[in-house]
Each structure stands twice: as structure tokens, then as C-alpha cells.
Amino acid sequence: MSTDTTYLSMDLLRFTTAGSVDDGKSTLIGRLLYDSKAIFEDQLDAIEKATEQRGEDHLNLSLLTDGLRAEREQGITIDVAYRYFATPRRKFIIADTPGHVQYTRNMVTGASTANLAIVLVDARKGVIEQTCRHSFIASLLRIPHVVLCVNKMDLVDWSEERFNQIVAQYTEFASRLDIPDIKFIPISALHGDNVVDKSANMPWYQGSSLLYTLETVYIGSDYNHVDPRFPVQTVIRPNSNAHHDFRGFAGRIAGGVFKPGDEVIALPSGYRSHIKSIHGPDGDLAEAFAPMSVAITLADEIDLSRGDLLAKVNNQPEVNQTVEAMICWFAEKPLQTNGKYLIRHTTREAKCAIKTLRYKVNINTLHKEADAVTLGMNDIGRIQLRSSVPLVFDPYRRNRSTGSFILIDEFSHATVGAGMILWPEHPDAPVETFADMGGL
Amino acid sequence: MSSYNLTHLAQLEHEAIFIMREVAAQFERPALLFSGGKDSIVMVRLAQKAFAPAKIPFPLVHVDTGHNFPETIAFRDELVAANGSRLIVRHVEDSIKAGRAQEEKGPNPSRNALQTVTLLDAIEEFKFDACLGGARRDEEKARAKERFFSHRDEFGQWDPKNQRPELWNLFNGRKHTGEHFRVFPLSNWTEMDVWQYIAREQLTIPTIYFTHEREIVNRGGVLLANTPFITLMEGEKFEWKQVRFRTVGDATCTGAVESSAASLAEIIQEVASARVTERGARADDKRSETAMEDRKKAGYF
Ligand SMILES: Nc1nc2c(ncn2[C@@H]2O[C@H](COP(=O)(O)OP(=O)(O)O)[C@@H](O)[C@H]2O)c(=O)[nH]1
Numbered sequence: 139m140s141t142d143t144t145y146l147s148m149d150l151l152r153f154t155t156a157g158s159v160d161d162g163k164s165t166l167i168g169r170l171l172y173d174s175k176a177i178f179e180d181q182l183d184a185i186e187k188a189t190e191q192r193g194e195d196h197l198n199l200s201l202l203t204d205g206l207r208a209e210r211e212q213g214i215t216i217d218v219a220y221r222y223f224a225t226p227r228r229k230f231i232i233a234d235t236p237g238h239v240q241y242t243r244n245m246v247t248g249a250s251t252a253n254l255a256i257v258l259v260d261a262r263k264g265v266i267e268q269t270c271r272h273s274f275i276a277s278l279l280r281i282p283h284v285v286l287c288v289n290k291m292d293l294v295d296w297s298e299e300r301f302n303q304i305v306a307q308y309t310e311f312a313s314r315l316d317i318p319d320i321k322f323i324p325i326s327a328l329h330g331d332n333v334v335d336k337s338a339n340m341p342w343y344q345g346s347s348l349l350y351t352l353e354t355v356y357i358g359s360d361y362n363h364v365d366p367r368f369p370v371q372t373v374i375r376p377n378s379n380a381h382h383d384f385r386g387f388a389g390r391i392a393g394g395v396f397k398p399g400d401e402v403i404a405l406p407s408g409y410r411s412h413i414k415s416i417h418g419p420d421g422d423l424a425e426a427f428a429p430m431s432v433a434i435t436l437a438d439e440i441d442l443s444r445g446d447l448l449a450k451v452n453n454q455p456e457v458n459q460t461v462e463a464m465i466c467w468f469a470e471k472p473l474q475t476n477g478k479y480l481i482r483h484t485t486r487e488a489k490c491a492i493k494t495l496r497y498k499v500n501i502n503t504l505h506k507e508a509d510a511v512t513l514g515m516n517d518i519g520r521i522q523l524r525s526s527v528p529l530v531f532d533p534y535r536r537n538r539s540t541g542s543f544i545l546i547d548e549f550s551h552a553t554v555g556a557g558m559i560l561w562p563e564h565p566d567a568p569v570e571t572f573a574d575m576g577g578l
Numbered sequence: 579m580s581s582y583n584l585t586h587l588a589q590l591e592h593e594a595i596f597i598m599r600e601v602a603a604q605f606e607r608p609a610l611l612f613s614g615g616k617d618s619i620v621m622v623r624l625a626q627k628a629f630a631p632a633k634i635p636f637p638l639v640h641v642d643t644g645h646n647f648p649e650t651i652a653f654r655d656e657l658v659a660a661n662g663s664r665l666i667v668r669h670v671e672d673s674i675k676a677g678r679a680q681e682e683k684g685p686n687p688s689r690n691a692l693q694t695v696t697l698l699d700a701i702e703e704f705k706f707d708a709c710l711g712g713a714r715r716d717e718e719k720a721r722a723k724e725r726f727f728s729h730r731d732e733f734g735q736w737d738p739k740n741q742r743p744e745l746w747n748l749f750n751g752r753k754h755t756g757e758h759f760r761v762f763p764l765s766n767w768t769e770m771d772v773w774q775y776i777a778r779e780q781l782t783i784p785t786i787y788f789t790h791e792r793e794i795v796n797r798g799g800v801l802l803a804n805t806p807f808i809t810l811m812e813g814e815k816f817e818w819k820q821v822r823f824r825t826v827g828d829a830t831c832t833g834a835v836e837s838s839a840a841s842l843a844e845i846i847q848e849v850a851s852a853r854v855t856e857r858g859a860r861a862d863d864k865r866s867e868t869a870m871e872d873r874k875k876a877g878y879f
Pocket of ligand 1: 157158159160161162163164165166289290291292293325326327328329
């Protein structure tokens, strides 16, 4: 009997995949899942049957990743699908997002929680408009790691020269973005070269295979461990004699490190206290950091509830009712300037009004269109917004949790937009370069 | 690994706790759907951790098909007694008697689909506005795009084309009167993660998950247990086999697997080398490629 417990030291990587139609995304995901044994026989049987019914002759691995009937009937993927696989080192969550122009919102959704983005290009086509769009979104959403996979190397005779051309092309383009870590891997998803194992066909390639890269990329600093931030989610008060005075502020740490004894400040109220204890899922903790869910008790009875935020006295976030933000619009009904929406930011919900639309980003040319009067579905632009209560935030660039928000339609309750905070007022500080947009 | 890195199980645990607390904060009358299976046992443990030292602030709801393995019911009652939660049981049998649901015909009539009626009635009776469920995205294709906060209209239906995008840690639980949510804190867990967590937490689970001798019949590749609810078809016969279950549900359609796994470590090893999904062992999912999606649209778990 085995007592293998390596799983007790595995960690977790979330990644997205982007590529335009036919670049080989489904084939690549299918291969990763298959080679890591995440596809089961009954699933294979089902896609074999479905392939037959559709009258296709090769096994259509994309049927595995196209989930819903509506999509299968239309033959397109219209939503983010999540896939899972694991190796002995890591568990992986893939946010599989479609590459069509009209689905920017899905890419943004998938990117919001990702540590890493795989951007696929076809070796024959090189860097195209869609590659740039996908990379812009990765940069805008601040995915820390990008792996550019040059696929279909078998169709360019495994040419080192072609690979180097594409690397140069992409490096040139990416210098205008703000992506901290870019890696390049020549692969053939169809034949498996450099996907799991190093390819014998490309001895000139010195780097690691894709899977090995995914398993080893350093993600320990992807969360902010510098600025202590704790949005209060709910208050725990046991109505029992044993815990009569217990008042635990429950929430998920959004940044930095908290320890018992720390002096903390509640925002926006400004009340101060000290941390008495921190309760984690397995009992009391000597320290807590993002993204842990804990309950914090304080030395003093201060007024504190859902929507408020604890920070350290010597390291405080911004508190402001007005923010500048990049926003991606999700709804068919266009953004209304001067329109009222609900904003959900950390654990706070409030009313807000869109004050100004500064420009829209042309997602194909990446130019700013200052004369835009509205944002339609899948558009990205820069706005100024005013909330009915102060927001306690950091720029998104510094913290993806305290710098992000969603907008909700007051009447339909649909989620209509996703925003990334730039900075408070900074009224007319023009955003000149593309890097400013992509990197906020 | 840096000291500020969490293991995959810890990350999944912290995420699920966050979701449960979000439900407690955003909704007025949540409930936790409890089947007695391994996923709902994990859910109860996570709920305890999320609200400790207070009790779980919502009731456990069991929609009982009446087609149970006796072990699961005994197990359910012990678990509830041990943690002092409130348990609400509603029976599919009663929905049938009241004429609100109709028993399937055939040699192994399943009550899985009928559960929907009883569940929606319970939601209406208690005015639940959020039901926490233990479903995972890895279970079935139709679930790969399911949200953590899954919006249901006033008829309890799910519209796959009209789901709210979920970004970062921001969950939109806004709704109109009469609408409700299904919430799935284990969305990002796989079958393997669940077993590893059960082992890590040393959770007690019903004995039918471990190997035992049982009389079964092989029907179209699915090993069905001998229960009072099943009728043999021509040419079929029961035989004794060394089996265990990977899920517990309606006993008429929950398939067993031949296995000698007697401990959690052995189960983990077996799952690691399994070549069939756990739902692959369920007779009701075999009926059509989109069986699950159709049931979900109608308001199934
Ligand atoms: N020659 C070759 N063909 C590939 C490779 N990867 C994918 N393909 C083919 O390209 C076509 C599109 O692939 P698919 O995975 O469906 O692309 P998607 O639209 O990006 O998901 C299919 O016919 C694949 O067999 C590769 O590495 N080499």
C-alpha cells in the first residue's frame, strides 16, 4: 500500500489560453489534458460518437472543450470554460477562452484570475492582429507571466530562423506593453513536440517544454505581499456562552501580511486598534497573507462591518469617491455617460455614476479614440467614475484585488462592466503611450 | 516554495470558505444541500471552518429520493447530531404522492430527475434564496462553464447563454424577488482534490465508499446494486462482487466499481489511475450526450 502524500506540497497555477481560430488551441489543451490523464475513456467515447455524428473523420478534440449544446450547434465556443489537470508538482486550472473578436469580455474574465497566459501563434502566420489584442488584454489585466507558443512548427520545417523571426517580432511589439515575464516556446500541438517532452525535431531549442515551464514558473510573488489589506466580508458572532465576547471579522486577505499585535486602521472610518488574534481554517495563526480566508479579532470594540477595510497605519490605501479606471464593457446596452450603476469593489457595494468617457481603445489598432461617445459590448475604454460612498482602493497595477471592480445594472442586475483602477483624480494627465494603457 | 505560497488544497479551501461567507453576507435565507455523499461531507467541513467558533448559520437540506443505501441515512443523522446543525428532509416520495412528480417506468426507475420537483418545492416552502451545492466543474462537460454563483429564474431554470461573467473575487448575487441562486464553492475542485482533502482532514465517510462484497448486476457496463427498487431484465442475474462506490446517489442508477480499495490512500491511488469519470459510472448520464445539460436547465442541482 502506498502512503504517497506528495499532494500535500503541490501548489496551484491558473492560466488562460488565447489564440485565433485554427491556431491549434483545442488541440493543445486536448494534448495537455490527455497526456496528464485528465481525459477519461468515457469522455473520449463521447467525443468519438459526437465526431461521427457530425460526419467528421478525425477525432475532434475541440468537442471536449466546447461544453454546451448551444455552442456545439453553432460550432463556436461562446463562454469561458474551466478545465483541470494536475502533475505531481502542480494542479492547473485552465480558463479556456474563445479567440473571436466579439468575445473580448470572455478573455477579460478568464484573465482576471490568471497567473499566466499562453498566447498561441501559427508559425506560418507569425504575429498577427489577434496576437496583439490578446497580449494587450493580458497586459491590461496584469497577468504576470506570458508564454508565447509558436505552434505548427512541423509546417515550417522546424525552422529556427522562422522561430527567431517571430520572437523578434513579438519582442518588438511587447516592449510597448507591460508584461513582467515573457517566454517563447516552439511547439507542435498536433505531434506533441515540446508540449510535454523536449522535441527531437528542434535540437536547436535550448529551453524547457511547455508543461515543464507551467510546472516550474515561479508564482510565489504573484500576490502582493507588501501592502496589508483586509476587506471585511462578514462579522462572526457566536451566540453561545463559551464564546460570548467573540467578534471575528471574516474576510480574505487582499494583500500584505498581518500578525497578531499589529496596529491596524479601519477605513474609511479611521478608527485604530490592534490585532488580538487571527483564526485560520485550522486554528490560530502567527501570520496571514493573501489569498487566505481568516477571521480577525481586535483588541478594541470599534465600529467595523462588511465593506470596510483594515490596513496598517504606516501603509494605507487610497480613499476617494472619484476614480479613474480602464473598463471593459460586457452588456449589449451601451455604457451611458452620466448613467447610474451599482459598483461592487472588494466587499463594498454602492451606487455610482460614470462621469466622463475619456477615450475608447481601438482593440485592433490599439489607438485611443478620444471622440468616442459610448462603449459597446466588448469595448475597452478609460472612464472617470464617482461613487456614492468613498472607495478604499489601490491602483490595479499594485493590487489586483483592491484595484478591481464590477459594474451592475440597477434594474436587470446583470454584470455590465469590469474595471481596473488607475489612480484617483489625475484629471487630465494624458495617457500618451500604449504602455500606459496596457500597463495602466 | 516561498513561505507565502499555499498548497493547492489550501488555496481551494480558502476559496471555498470565501464563497460560503459571501453567501452568508449576500443572502437572507441560504441553505446547504446535503446528500450524505463525499462532496457534501466536504462542504459541511468547510462551512464549519468558515463560521467557527459560531455554528453553521444555515440549515442542511436533504432531498431524499427514497432510493437510498441505508448506510448513507445513518451516516447523515450521525453527522448532523455531531455538529448540531439543523436538518430539513423533503421526500421525492411525497412529491409523487401529491401528484407533482411521476415515477419513471422501466427496470431501474431513477428518481434523480424527480428530485428537481421536490427541491424547487422546498425552495418555495422555506423561501431559500441561495442553495449551496457541492457540484464541481470537472464532473461533466455541461458544468465546465458553470459559475460559482449560478443565477436561476423564478422557475428555477438555468440559462446557459445568459450567465453573469465572474471576475476576480467579485460575485454578483443581486436578484429579483422569486429568483434564487445555486452556489458551488467546490467549482474548482476535482474528484482527486476531494479525496485528498478528505484524507488530509481525516473526515469520516460512509462505508460504501470502501471496498465491500455486494450483489450487483451488470447492466450496459454499469454495475447496479441489488436493491428493492430494481427489476432484473431477461438474461440478467445478480452476482457477488468486491466493489465500492465513487458517488452516492439514487441507488437505482449509481454504479459501483470493482475495487479492493479499503483505505483513503488506496482510493487516492485508484482515482489517480482511473480511466473513467465518476459520472461515467452513472446510468442516468448515459442516456444522451447532453443529459446533464437538459436536467440543469430544468433546475436540477
Ligand atoms: N500541422 C499541424 N497542425 C496542427 C497543429 N496544431 C493544430 N493543428 C491543426 O490545426 C487545425 C485547427 O486546430 P484546433 O485545435 O481546432 O484550433 P483552434 O481553433 O485554435 O482550437 C486542426 O486541423 C488541427 O489538427 C500542429 O502543431 N501542426
